Amino acid sequence: MGGGALLVAGTTSDAGKSLVTMGLCRWLARRGVKVAPFKAQNMSLNSMVTADGAEIGRAQYAQAQAAGVEPRAVMNPVLLKPGSDRRSQVVVLGRPVAEVDAVEYRAHRGRLREVVLDSLAELRAAHDVVICEGAGSPAEINLRAGDIVNMGLARAADIPVVVVGDIDRGGVFASLYGTVALLEPADQALVAAFVINKFRGAVELLEPGLARLAELTGRPTLGVLPWRPGLHIDPEDGLALDAPRPGARAPYGRQTLRVAVARYPRISNFTDLDALTCEPGVVVRYATDPGDLADADLVVLPGSRATVSDLAWLRERGMADAIVRRAREGRPVLGICGGHQMLAREILDEVESGAGRVEGLGLLPTRVVFAREKTLARPTGVAYGQPVRAYEIHHGVVEVLGGDPFLDGCRVGAVWGTTWHGALENDGFRRAFLADVARCAGRDFTPAPDVSFAAQRAAMFDTVGDLVEEHLDTDAVWRLIEQGAPPGLPTLLSGF
Template sequence: MSGAILIAGTTSDAGKSVVTAGICRWLARQGVSVAPFKAQNMSLNSMVTADGAEIGRAQYMQAQAAGTEPRAIMNPVLLKPGSDRRSQVVVKGRPVAEVDALQYGAFKDELRTIVNDSLAELRAQYDVVVCEGAGSPAEINLRAGDLVNMGLARAADIPVIVVGDIDRGGVFASLYGTVALLEPEDQALIAGFVINKFRGARELLEPGLDQLKKLTGRPTLGVLPWQLGLYLDSEDTLALEAPRPDAQAPHGEETLRVAVVRFPRISNFTDLDALLCEPGVAVRYAASPGDLADADLVVLPGSRATVQDLAWLRERGMADEIEKRAKQNRPVLGICGGYQMLARTIRDDVESKQGQVSGLNLLPADVTFHQHKTLARPKGEAYGHEVEAYEIHHGIVRHQGEPFLDGCRSGAVWGTTWHGALENDAFRRAFLEDVAKTANRKFVPAPDVSFRALREKTLDKLGDLIADHLDTTALRSLIEEGAPKGLKIVPPGGPVTETR
């Protein structure tokens, strides 16, 4: 079996990443060597590969689903927004520029070559490459410079499946409209649809599926049922708006309440996924002082704009609440950008270019931003347990006080630049025990929860979704043979006609 396919979506968060991961796991189970690919990803959730390259967390997770080592060419272009108008451009795992949307256009020709070469390299090394689009392929204002959706599909002659989220409503209009807005040459590669997050009786959906096929000439290849708890390495903060799984029953006498500050430029919030798997830990995202009041632990997560998000924290009155907590010896954890905010001073001539600003002064530390970006996969020890993590930051922290991982602790305040530390089971349990003791809570971590095992179980569940609910015969045919010839063209508002 050999070939490629592209998974597009009617919107962001329609389920492209989940379907891509599911297809990767489904193929890997059959002994097919498979790799994920996303030409251009805009995300503040990233990961460091074994060789020190930065890629989107979703592509890292998809490589795990495929049973292969994550690599920079699986996500050759990563955009990390620092404001509403500017993003850091990461190419093949290394930052190369900080640009606005108009400046980014000047990079497109060079990046298109890099994207096409990366895809060609993967296709030469793997039997199948499962590509993921970005946003919607029907963003007609961006089509001329597109290199991740139909631009990629056209360049590499790859068939495309469009995923629609029925839970949001309007899925038939979204699927039909997506096809209708595309140029005829783009429509010729749209081979079918997948409906995601369906709840209810399938027979009630069938008349709509039949009519959609009549209108577009394309089949719906599967209807994926609603699944609670598939929060796998989301690319953007839309995932934070979705309902989170209900907390499991506590292993001890009490639930541990964790409030995570939802910064405007929150990054690597996947750090908290390991807490979601802990029975009795209730995680919520906070945007006001009242959201922090009854928390047993407040977490300041990563930020792509540390100085600006610190200012936001002060403007919202949340900084005062956090400072009050520290004085009352109530637990606070800062990770990466959140750790930097807890320091005495921050010297930033790189991201915000605001020079020296005052931190929250809750840890004996000082931060200086460097032009060079630290990308690493460190190992260490805390609470007597080994810890593996990863680092992605410009800010270098110099600290005194009691050591904590690579950072420090002062009273009930902890800080570290290490992402992913909480995924280490023994360390996570020991840290939560310390938090509970400090917070005077009768919380006991479960002794047998394995985050990695739960992750593998979830990836298997994604593979099951593909095997059980998609037309895998049709999927195989698309991968091996490409889009069927003579697919119908759907003019906006007009009758269906045949392609030439």
Template sequence: MSGALLVAGTTSDAGKSIVTAGLCRWLARRGVRVAPFKAQNMSLNSMVTSDGAEIGRAQYMQAQAAGVEARAVMNPVLLKPGSDRRSQVVVLGRPVAEVDALEYGAHKERLAGVVQDSLAELRDEFDVVVCEGAGSPAEINLRAGDIVNMGLARAADIPVVVVGDIDRGGVFASLYGTVALLEEADQALVAGFVINKFRGARELLEPGLEQLRALTGRPVLGVLPWRLGLYLDSEDTLALDAPRPGARSPFGRETLRVAVVRFPRISNFTDVDALACEPGVVLRYAASAGDLAEADLVVLPGTRATVSDLAWLRERGMAAEIVRRAEEGRPVFGICGGYQMLAGEIVDDVESGAGRVDGLGLLPARVVFGEAKTLGRPEGRAYGEDVRAYEIHHGVVTVEGGEPFLDGCRHGPVWGTTWHGALENDGFRRAFLGDVARTAGRDFTPAPDVAFQALREATLDALGDLVEEHLDTGAVWRLIEGGAPGGLPVVPPAGAPAI
């Protein structure tokens, strides 16, 4: 067979990525050869595949759920915003252009062909492809050039289920309104709904489910309960406000308090997920100097806009606080863009066009941005432990002193590296946190038995369980195998009025 399903959502962060991953894990358990697919993704959380291609981190996670190797065709178009108006366009894992929203339209026809070829390749190889939409399919201002939501569904004749987040409120209006704003031909492919993040008395919800079916002629295929700790490789910074996994110990000397700077263009914030899973580590995101005051470790994560986010850091007084902490011997850790900020000098004629800019001067290093993008899966050792990681950057760092640390360096209480994912290596993470705790004067000792990859697998299994236990899997399978049923009613008002 060559079945497919598209998981759309009423909003960003409605749960599309999680539902797609759960469906992939459920199907893989049944012995189905399944692959994830997202035609176009706008995200600053990305990953490097084993063959050196850059794709959305969520699609990498979904491939893990499906038990298959992640590939560029699973996310053929990736947009990485560098400002409110400009994004880097990554096609089949390689950067091809920097464009603004209007310029991007000129690329759509060619990209539509890339998307359709990529989907066809996966459908030829796998039994089922579970596609994820982007944002909402009811963004009627973007419908004409859509290649990821109903445009994809129409081109490939794929049935669609729409996910709504009931925890935000207004779920019935958003589900009905999503369908009502679609053209009749698009509506014909919308076959059902999934309600996500429900908590409360199910019997109070039932009348609404029945009324929604009566109004739209489409069933609610399942109600997924709200579960703490299922945050996993999100695409949206909206998810940073959600409860994080891991221990929430009270403050004490046995606790390690970590503050992660929440840059406006923060990228690959999944780097710190492994820290949040450590018992006794309390992790918080920081957007002011006061948020850093009580932290034992400050993490400067990746960013898609190193120079402008460094200026933001200075404007908010956070740069001065970080320098003061380091001078007092308090730990600071920079990853990729955050590492570049810690250098003495940054020369950027590529990403920002700012030329020479003073860094924070906490590491003996110099950064020069180049046109070529470094994508790789490096391996090394630190603290006597093996480290496997990945790197995605334009900035080339020249280290001029300090102690070697992965590909970067350490100078006193300050560490820096371009390697993402290093903290997911259990032995290295424990040794690093132990060193941080000693430097910070804490009694914190990392747990000896936290296996990050095992926790990820357990989370993916939990997503598969949610699908199996709370979705009408028989109905879902019929959609995958047979497509949207004919004769689905038109939900008024059909289409959008001319303006």
């Protein structure tokens, strides 16, 4: 079977599964353990391209970095990318294979189960430990029959499970108890312990509840992780945008650079903007209304999984007119990937939306044609005299018909467009770009000369590893990894 394993499940989406998985990976790696992350099936619009050109969830990419191993497609063998409320693109081992709705997806489950189990076996054979992350909640009993990411995976591979509950939402004890109680007995037998996340206050106040939870379930709580502001490391979905972002409430001043990011329904790879939040004096806020753009020095149109649909959303809300107006006034606008496509004169899409010809915002001399083949690449280039390393994930191909060169796209006045994700993570380029934006906006802002996005990212990995090491019973965690779920765990009344 190979190395040991542990599955980190959660009572809800955004309970902290990704963070706990990352922290466990970092803690183990610092102990000299060869560890890898694994998420069998991920639904996310934040993705990344591996060195060999495969697309995986951005969270799994970050977890691999925290573990000190090269990110690989087998760490996230199935990635679902929603393009609407009903349909998703299915990416298998890094390559898109189908566009399906929930009913059509069932036809793929048998094959995907084999891919998932083979990928996990490959990772376990090559590593001492694999830390698996669940999805949503294991108590989504309507989905249990076809589950390959929560208890279905745990049962198939005989992996012990730890359930994470988010106390900041309230009702954490009921959520933890109810999660176990809703499972069938064979699933309950693998749920070995709990972790409480995002606690603000004195842990002593929780102790009576923790003791009672252990009495009722026969399962211990391995620790209580305290709330840490600013830990937004490559979240999987837009729920993370509802939480306070670093610098989002900083006071304005003449030396503050104000960035407004369009938060359309299918926003993707909004992690591109994380590099801006690490800059002192830069305030990043997400916009859903024209008024949110009024005092911005820079408006960013980020990536989108549904370019034509999200462009229509901008028009319906009056934001498109506001963006065009500010661009014609010489006020800065940046489009990235899907946002770059929106800036074009025209979009021809028979692939993603099937809408055919759609008029773009007309702010750049470009034309977009959607191709059936997805581009997945790790390009390099130079802008403002600075080296840039980036990544590409898109079906829309942008033809540049004029303007000044800007990475793979172009610039006209104070409007920039590029298909490259991750460009702002390059420190020299980011500083030069922000200085140019400040000049165009008439803002007295000078980027800090010594900010390193990579160093701040590594420090956050260590912070998450410290949380695990300092606040969890790591000896108990290690016993679960080595020995599995203890025999004889009580079965709660569940109705099964």
